[in-house]
Amino acid sequence: xxxxxxxxxxxxxxxxxxxxxxxxxxxxxxxxxxxxxxxxxxxxxxxxxxxxxxxxxxxxxxxxxxxxxxxxxxxxxxxxxxxxxxxxxxxxxxxxxxxxxxxxxxxxxxxxxxxxxxxxxxxxxxxxxxxxxxxxxxxxxxxxxxxxxxxxxxxxxxxxxxxxxxxxxxxxxxxxxxxxxxxxxxxxxxxxxxxxxxxxxxxxxxxxxxxxxxxxxxxxxxxxxxxxxxxxxxxxxxxxxxxxxxxxxxxxxxxxxxxxxxxxxxxxxxxxxxxxxxxxxxxxxxxxx
Amino acid sequence: xxxxxxxxxxxxxxxxxxxxxxxxxxxxxxxxxxxxxxxxxxxxxxxxxxxxxxxxxxxxxxxxxxxxxxxxxxxxxxxxxxxxxxxxxxxxxxxxxxxxxxxxxxxxxxxxxxxxxxxxxxxxxxxxxxxxxxxxxxxxxxxxxxxxxxxxxxxxxxxxxxxxxxxxxxxxxxxxxxxxxxxxxxxxxxxxxxxxxxxxxxxxxxxxxxxxxxxxxxxxxxxxxxxxxxxxxxxxxxxxxxxxxxxxxxxxxxxxxxxxxxxxxxxxxxxxxxxxxxxxxxxxxxxxxxxx
Numbered sequence: 001x002x003x004x005x006x007x008x009x010x011x012x013x014x015x016x017x018x019x020x021x022x023x024x025x026x027x028x029x030x031x032x033x034x035x036x037x038x039x040x041x042x043x044x045x046x047x048x049x050x051x052x053x054x055x056x057x058x059x060x061x062x063x064x065x066x067x068x069x070x071x072x073x074x075x076x077x078x079x080x081x082x083x084x085x086x087x088x089x090x091x092x093x094x095x096x097x098x099x100x101x102x103x104x105x106x107x108x109x110x111x112x113x114x115x116x117x118x119x120x121x122x123x124x125x126x127x128x129x130x131x132x133x134x135x136x137x138x139x140x141x142x143x144x145x146x147x148x149x150x151x152x153x154x155x156x157x158x159x160x161x162x163x164x165x166x167x168x169x170x171x172x173x174x175x176x177x178x179x180x181x182x183x184x185x186x187x188x189x190x191x192x193x194x195x196x197x198x199x200x201x202x203x204x205x206x207x208x209x210x211x212x213x214x215x216x217x218x219x220x221x222x223x224x225x226x227x228x229x230x231x232x233x234x235x236x237x238x239x240x241x242x243x244x245x246x247x248x249x250x251x252x253x254x255x256x257x258x259x260x261x262x263x264x265x266x267x268x269x270x271x272x273x274x275x276x277x278x279x280x281x282x283x284x285x286x287x288x289x
Numbered sequence: 290x291x292x293x294x295x296x297x298x299x300x301x302x303x304x305x306x307x308x309x310x311x312x313x314x315x316x317x318x319x320x321x322x323x324x325x326x327x328x329x330x331x332x333x334x335x336x337x338x339x340x341x342x343x344x345x346x347x348x349x350x351x352x353x354x355x356x357x358x359x360x361x362x363x364x365x366x367x368x369x370x371x372x373x374x375x376x377x378x379x380x381x382x383x384x385x386x387x388x389x390x391x392x393x394x395x396x397x398x399x400x401x402x403x404x405x406x407x408x409x410x411x412x413x414x415x416x417x418x419x420x421x422x423x424x425x426x427x428x429x430x431x432x433x434x435x436x437x438x439x440x441x442x443x444x445x446x447x448x449x450x451x452x453x454x455x456x457x458x459x460x461x462x463x464x465x466x467x468x469x470x471x472x473x474x475x476x477x478x479x480x481x482x483x484x485x486x487x488x489x490x491x492x493x494x495x496x497x498x499x500x501x502x503x504x505x506x507x508x509x510x511x512x513x514x515x516x517x518x519x520x521x522x523x524x525x526x527x528x529x530x531x532x533x534x535x536x537x538x539x540x541x542x543x544x545x546x547x548x549x550x551x552x553x554x555x556x557x558x559x560x561x562x563x564x565x566x567x568x569x570x571x572x573x574x575x576x577x578x579x580x581x
Binding site (some may be wrong): 016029031227228 | 297419420421422423424425426427428429431432433434435436437438443508512515516519520521529530533534536537540541544547548550551554555559562566
């Protein structure tokens with residue numbers, strides 16, 4: 001087990017380094033080659049201290065990163081378990097009910113919600129909050145000074161909800177398609193002919209054999225989630241890591257771009273390590289398939 | 290008494306029969322034609338600037354939604370419904386162009402590896418794909434468009450590259466799956482060359498599925514393009530994203546200016562998504578679906 005985890009960790013470090021290199025090349029290409037800036041990405045003077053536009057108080061890069069990550073954590077805390085829980089449970093159920101187009105029906109509410117532009121949804125919440133609750137709608141308008149900080153969780157939930165809906169819809173489809181592919185294999189027909197019940201065939205054989213592929217199906221969700229919170233956080237004036245990236249791009253701050261993009265890449269990388277390790281650790285034969 | 294049918298009647302009958310045979314395709318194509326026709330009926334003016342429509346003056350001429358203006362009017366009195374339709378037409382055009390070129394680029398890149406007879410021919414694209422996925426596509430687009438000053442051309446270029454990057458691993462998987470069929474093994478046994486097998490057996494099946502890919506990607510790219518324009522990274526150009534972004538500043542005085550463009554965007558993306566899922570499932574395998 002340790003060997004597999006360490007192996008995946010090493011692979012991830014190499015991939016992370018490659019992604020970092022790609023990001024640096026991208027910044028140089030966008031800002032200097034296309035944008036015509038003379039601040040090259042390899043020059044130390046292109047970075048400097050944290051610009052005032054990224055933080056109201058004087059702070060180091062590490063301090064800024066800590067502040068922004070702490071704010072973004074509740075959003076990820078809602079999104080990641082929500083997507084995995086809904087995606088896997090409804091996806092498995094959808095594949096089980098494939099005769100009745102279960103996966104499509106179960107994913108439909110999330111897919112429909114995913115058609116709503118997320119930034120528009122958070123603006124709607126801000127408008128509703130202003131007119132119906134008589135309080136400023138955006139996340140940067142009010143600070144709780146005493147009592148339980150429920151407002152933080154409310155703001156995190158508003159940002160998380162559109163990202164969660166899109167992620168859950170794609171996860172349900174991915175999980176059910178893996179299982180639906182597994183149940184078309186010829187050995188299951190043999191089991192059916194041998195007199196096994198449908199439930200037995202699905203849960204004790206097809207599901208167990210598909211477990212590695214099911215775990216592997218989760219890796220792309222993290223990338224999509226990281227991308228969607230960038231726009232949502234900025235739209236809701238939520239001062240998280242996604243907002244930091246947009247503000248840094250606007251200000252042309254290479255330090256801010258690198259810091260925020262590396263954190264997002266690290267988050268995706270952690271998710272990929274988890275999915276790949278789990279998919280390699282689980283052996284379908286040992287699961288009794 | 291037997292009478293010969295006239296030529297016109299025979300042609301008409303043949304046309305009706307042909308249309309009946311094509312009914313499943315028409316059920317998918319006609320809604321697209323209606324949607325695109327309706328969107329582009331508003332024209333394709335690229336000179337409308339959202340800054341002019343939403344810039345508050347001393348005496349704004351805006352009006353809330355009524356029977357004449359379903360979505361209300363902007364600061365200069367322009368109809369918001371027509372502007373939203375115009376904005377969506379532009380977004381859909383951008384998406385169609387980006388997805389078309391993205392698919393073409395992905396196919397071109399994949400074809401560079403397909404004819405290689407080695408077992409590990411797709412190793413390189415797979416390794417590159419796995420490393421690149423650590424960097425979210427939206428982050429790449431953001432840096433590219435934001436760093437270059439925000440122009441539509443760069444946004445389209447970025448979208449094409451991102452789509453091709455996402456699609457290459459999918460295409461390699463399809464090519465690999467396509468080579469596992471019994472007919473392919475039989476083709477090799479009969480002495481067909483790799484080129485003949487790829488071009489005549491595998492590629493046609495993949496090309497058929499690409500129509501579904503196109504239909505599924507278009508609504509996603511429309512959403513991404515609107516998100517980029519919401520952040521102000523596609524230039525000062527009319528888009529529902531930019532309209533919502535400008536409308537945010539007026540949510541107390543004129544909330545309809547942020548609400549209704551988003552409603553139009555949601556409706557168009559929803560219709561495109563529903564059609565896309567249907568086309569995708571129809572084009573995957575087998576005959577076209579019986580019911581739309």
